[in-house]
Amino acid sequence: MFPKKTSLSNVPKLSEFTSADQVTGVVPGLPALFVADLHLTDKRPQAAAAFFDFIVGPAKQAGSVFILGDLFEYWAGDDDIESAFNRDICEALNATVAAGTAVYFMTGNRDLLAGEGFARASGVQLLADMTSIRFGTRTLLLSHGDSLCTDDHDYQAFRLQVRNPEWQAEFLSKPLDVRRNFINKAREQSEIAKHEKRAEIMDVNADAVASLLRSHAYPTLIHGHTHRPARHTYLIDGHRCERHVLPDWRDQAVWLVFDGNEFTMCSGSEALV
Numbered sequence: 001m002f003p004k005k006t007s008l009s010n011v012p013k014l015s016e017f018t019s020a021d022q023v024t025g026v027v028p029g030l031p032a033l034f035v036a037d038l039h040l041t042d043k044r045p046q047a048a049a050a051f052f053d054f055i056v057g058p059a060k061q062a063g064s065v066f067i068l069g070d071l072f073e074y075w076a077g078d079d080d081i082e083s084a085f086n087r088d089i090c091e092a093l094n095a096t097v098a099a100g101t102a103v104y105f106m107t108g109n110r111d112l113l114a115g116e117g118f119a120r121a122s123g124v125q126l127l128a129d130m131t132s133i134r135f136g137t138r139t140l141l142l143s144h145g146d147s148l149c150t151d152d153h154d155y156q157a158f159r160l161q162v163r164n165p166e167w168q169a170e171f172l173s174k175p176l177d178v179r180r181n182f183i184n185k186a187r188e189q190s191e192i193a194k195h196e197k198r199a200e201i202m203d204v205n206a207d208a209v210a211s212l213l214r215s216h217a218y219p220t221l222i223h224g225h226t227h228r229p230a231r232h233t234y235l236i237d238g239h240r241c242e243r244h245v246l247p248d249w250r251d252q253a254v255w256l257v258f259d260g261n262e263f264t265m266c267s268g269s270e271a272l273v
């Protein structure tokens with residue numbers, strides 16, 4: 001039913017989304033906010049409430065907001081926009097965009113199928129995974145982060161499969177409830193698989209990070225996915241680089257603020273049960 005055949009040449013090209021020189025929402029003098037792995041679902045109303053607080057509060061005060069994947073726990077396709085929960089999220093994003101904050105979104109592994117339809121409904125601008133932007137004193141390289149977890153071979157094979165446009169086209173041709181069922185099963189299997197894997201395997205690979213930083217002229221990398229919030233510093237070929245790992249929203253709403261010079265991690269006051 002779901003073809004296993006994958007081909008590197010079918011992986012979506014960066015040019016399919018907004019390129020870095022089209023990122024115009026980085027306003028000097030106004031901070032940029034970075035979030036990832038909110039995993040919003042109607043099963044976690046407190047996290048959704050925290051998102052609504054975030055999007056009408058800190059997000060509206062910012063020049064730009066970058067959502068680096070896994071905004072949603074799952075996204076079965078852009079026709080899933082009619083569900084009340086997804087529609088409320090899109091409307092909240094739209095209101096903040098209308099108020100003047102540029103909101104950028106790149107897909108994660110959970111919401112990989114959020115595309116042009118989601119962008120139209122929410123007002124966000126789609127970014128390619130691995131987008132480099134110049135802001136203040138830094139070049140920032142933005143990614144969801146899962147492509148760097150190269151030690152997890154099973155996951156990388158799955159990632160390649162679900163990013164294959166032919167696979168996506170066949171998947172999207174199925175009825176919405178069939179897709180939702182498939183995703184629920186995949187999520188269950190992923191949870192089981194996680195318990196069987198060593199923790200190190202699910203983190204980024206150090207060599208993959210070093211070669212990425214080298215190939216992008218030693219930027220500051222910001223990503224999520226691993227749920228291991230940290231600020232790592234590296235000295236690579238004599239260049240000081242940083243890697244900021246965004247936290248997930250399992251326990252608390254958390255966002256990274258960059259004012260063009262300094263990074264600060266901020267959080268909502270409510271604990272998310």
Ligand SMILES: [Mn+2]
Nearest residue numbers: 070108109225
């Ligand atoms: Mn992820």
